[in-house]
Amino acid sequence: MTRFLTTPRPTEEPIIADRDPGAFGFSRRNLLGGLLAGVAVTAVVPSVANAAIIPARKGGATSMANEPFEAVDVVKIGLIGLGNRGMGMLNGWVDVPGTAVTAVCDIRADRATTAADRVAGKGKPRPREYGGSDESFQKMLDTEELDLVYVATPWEFHHAHGKAALLAGAHAAIELPIATELDELWDLVDTSERTRKHLFLAENCSYGRNELTMLKMAHEGVFGDVTSGHGGYLHDLRSLLFADGYYTDDWRRLWHTRSTASFYPMHGLAPIAAAMDINRGDRLETLTATATAARGLADYRERFVPRDHRSWKEEYINGDLVTCMITTANGRTIRAEHNVSQPRPYSRINTLEGSRGIFEDYVGADSTGARIYAEPYHGGDTWRGASAMRTEFDHWLWKDLEGPAAGGGHGGMDYILQWRIVQQMRSGLVPDIDVYDSAAWCAPVPLSVMSLDKGGKPVEVPDFTRGEWKKLRLGLDSTRSAMPAVV
Ligand SMILES: NC(=O)c1ccc[n+]([C@@H]2O[C@H](COP(=O)([O-])OP(=O)(O)OC[C@H]3O[C@@H](n4cnc5c(N)ncnc54)[C@H](O)[C@@H]3O)[C@@H](O)[C@H]2O)c1
Known part of the structure; x- marks a missing residue:
C-alpha cells in the first residue's frame, strides 16, 4: 500500500490509524490532512511587518481545545x-x-x-x-x-x-x-x-456536502501532500445591500463606508482550513492583503438607486475584491477572497490542491457542481465530475441526515450545523469548531486592514491556541455517533 511521507510530529496525541482502502483504492492515511508537517518552511514571505503579540493567560485559565461540553438532556x-x-x-x-x-x-x-x-x-x-x-x-x-x-x-x-x-x-x-x-x-x-x-x-458552510467531501478526500490522501487552497465569499449582494429594510438600518452597506477589509471570507476559508488541519497540526501564520478599487456599489447606485435615497450621502471605500494570501506554519498557502459588490454568479470557490490531485467546486462539472483530477485514477489532463468521489467520501453527517436536512436552509447545511451542535452538547462531545478555529478564521477581518494600512505587507496571524495547534486532534472530520434519544 502506498504511503505518503509523514514527518513525526511533536505531539503525544494519538494519530488515527490507516483504514481499509475503499472502492477507489486510495491508501487511507492518518488524520493529518497535509503531509508537510514539521517540514521547515523556505522563505515564503519576504518579511513580516509586525509580530503578533501573544498575551499571557491570566488567572490560571487553561485551553478549551479538546474540552467536551457538559452533557445536557435538553x-x-x-x-x-x-x-x-x-x-x-x-x-x-x-x-x-x-x-x-x-x-x-x-x-x-x-x-x-x-x-x-x-x-x-x-x-x-x-x-x-x-x-x-x-x-x-x-x-x-x-x-x-x-x-x-x-x-x-x-x-x-x-x-x-x-x-x-x-x-x-x-x-x-x-x-x-x-x-x-x-x-x-x-x-x-x-x-x-x-x-x-x-x-x-x-459556520454552516463548514458542513456543506462538497466541503465535507473535500475534507475527507484530503484527510484520506487523495490529493497527496496538500499544498494550497483557495476559498472565499463571492456573492453579488448589491441589490440586497440597497434594498430598503433588508439589512436592518443598512448595517451591512455601512460597513463598506468604514474601512477596506475582507469582511466575510470565512465561508470559503474555513473549509480550506479544516482540510489543512489548521489548529490541529498546522496554523495560519502570515497574511498579506490586496484590495481593488471600490467601484461596484457606487456604479450600482448610479444606475439603480433614486437620487433622493439616503445612500447618496455615503462614500464606499471598501475594495470590491479583497484578497488575502495566507501562509501556514507548514508551508502551505491559502488565497481567501471577498467580493459582494460586483455582478457575478455565487461562489465560495472551494479549491484544494496537492502533490497528487486537485478539487474545484462551483464549476458545474456534474450534479455535485464540482470537479476533480487525481493521480493515478485520472489521466489525459481531463477533469472528472466529483459525483463518484462524493459517493465514496460522503461525510457520515450527510449520509445520516440527508432526509431531515432536505429543504433546510442553504441546501440543508444549516440543519446539519444545528443538529451537530445539539448532538455534541447533548452527548458531551468536543465541539467540531472551537473558539480558536473561530478566532483564526475571523482574524483576516482586522488583519486585512492592518496589511493594507502597511501598503500590502505581510502581518502575522496570532496563535490564538498559544501553542496547542501542534497537537493533532479531530475536528470536522468526526467519527459517526448518534443523537441521544429524547426521553
Ligand atoms: N451563515 C449564513 O449563511 C448567514 C446568512 C445570512 C446572514 N448571516 C449573518 O447573520 C447576521 C445577521 O444578518 P441578517 O441578514 O439576519 O441581518 P438583519 O438585519 O436581517 O438582522 C439583524 C437583527 O438583529 C437585530 N438587532 C440589532 N441590534 C440588536 C441588539 N442590540 N439586540 C438585539 N437585536 C438586535 C435587528 O433588529 C435585526 O432584527 C450577520 O452576522 C450576517 O453576516 C449569516
Missing part, C-alpha cells in the same frame, strides 16, 4: 437577533431533537413576538420575549438559564453579545464573524477559557 436555547438569519435558523433550533427554544430577543420587540408566535405555532412551549432596547439581550441573559445562545445580530454587536452569553454561563454560537477586531478576538478566547464555556462560529 439544550435550552436563547436567540439574539431575529432578522433574516435569526428567523431563518429558528425552525432548525426548534426541530432538532432535544432542544427547547426558551427565549427570543431582538431590539425590535415585534420581531421577538413574531419569533415566539412561530415557536408556539409549531406546538412547542412559547419562549419568553425580550425586546425594545439595546439592553434587552442582557436582561434575557440575566433572567434565563440557557445552555446555548445563538447570535445573529449585525457584525458590530457580535463580540459584546457573545461575551455576555459566556459570562452568563451559556455556550455561544455566533454568526460570522465572531468579532471584527484583534483585541476582541483575544477577549473572546480568554473569556471562553476563563468561563469554561465554548464560543464558536456558526
Whole structure:
C-alpha cells in the first residue's frame, strides 16, 4: 500500500490509524490532512511587518481545545437577533431533537413576538420575549438559564453579545464573524477559557456536502501532500445591500463606508482550513492583503438607486475584491477572497490542491457542481465530475441526515450545523469548531486592514491556541455517533 511521507510530529496525541482502502483504492492515511508537517518552511514571505503579540493567560485559565461540553438532556436555547438569519435558523433550533427554544430577543420587540408566535405555532412551549432596547439581550441573559445562545445580530454587536452569553454561563454560537477586531478576538478566547464555556462560529458552510467531501478526500490522501487552497465569499449582494429594510438600518452597506477589509471570507476559508488541519497540526501564520478599487456599489447606485435615497450621502471605500494570501506554519498557502459588490454568479470557490490531485467546486462539472483530477485514477489532463468521489467520501453527517436536512436552509447545511451542535452538547462531545478555529478564521477581518494600512505587507496571524495547534486532534472530520434519544 502506498504511503505518503509523514514527518513525526511533536505531539503525544494519538494519530488515527490507516483504514481499509475503499472502492477507489486510495491508501487511507492518518488524520493529518497535509503531509508537510514539521517540514521547515523556505522563505515564503519576504518579511513580516509586525509580530503578533501573544498575551499571557491570566488567572490560571487553561485551553478549551479538546474540552467536551457538559452533557445536557435538553439544550435550552436563547436567540439574539431575529432578522433574516435569526428567523431563518429558528425552525432548525426548534426541530432538532432535544432542544427547547426558551427565549427570543431582538431590539425590535415585534420581531421577538413574531419569533415566539412561530415557536408556539409549531406546538412547542412559547419562549419568553425580550425586546425594545439595546439592553434587552442582557436582561434575557440575566433572567434565563440557557445552555446555548445563538447570535445573529449585525457584525458590530457580535463580540459584546457573545461575551455576555459566556459570562452568563451559556455556550455561544455566533454568526460570522465572531468579532471584527484583534483585541476582541483575544477577549473572546480568554473569556471562553476563563468561563469554561465554548464560543464558536456558526459556520454552516463548514458542513456543506462538497466541503465535507473535500475534507475527507484530503484527510484520506487523495490529493497527496496538500499544498494550497483557495476559498472565499463571492456573492453579488448589491441589490440586497440597497434594498430598503433588508439589512436592518443598512448595517451591512455601512460597513463598506468604514474601512477596506475582507469582511466575510470565512465561508470559503474555513473549509480550506479544516482540510489543512489548521489548529490541529498546522496554523495560519502570515497574511498579506490586496484590495481593488471600490467601484461596484457606487456604479450600482448610479444606475439603480433614486437620487433622493439616503445612500447618496455615503462614500464606499471598501475594495470590491479583497484578497488575502495566507501562509501556514507548514508551508502551505491559502488565497481567501471577498467580493459582494460586483455582478457575478455565487461562489465560495472551494479549491484544494496537492502533490497528487486537485478539487474545484462551483464549476458545474456534474450534479455535485464540482470537479476533480487525481493521480493515478485520472489521466489525459481531463477533469472528472466529483459525483463518484462524493459517493465514496460522503461525510457520515450527510449520509445520516440527508432526509431531515432536505429543504433546510442553504441546501440543508444549516440543519446539519444545528443538529451537530445539539448532538455534541447533548452527548458531551468536543465541539467540531472551537473558539480558536473561530478566532483564526475571523482574524483576516482586522488583519486585512492592518496589511493594507502597511501598503500590502505581510502581518502575522496570532496563535490564538498559544501553542496547542501542534497537537493533532479531530475536528470536522468526526467519527459517526448518534443523537441521544429524547426521553
Ligand atoms: N451563515 C449564513 O449563511 C448567514 C446568512 C445570512 C446572514 N448571516 C449573518 O447573520 C447576521 C445577521 O444578518 P441578517 O441578514 O439576519 O441581518 P438583519 O438585519 O436581517 O438582522 C439583524 C437583527 O438583529 C437585530 N438587532 C440589532 N441590534 C440588536 C441588539 N442590540 N439586540 C438585539 N437585536 C438586535 C435587528 O433588529 C435585526 O432584527 C450577520 O452576522 C450576517 O453576516 C449569516
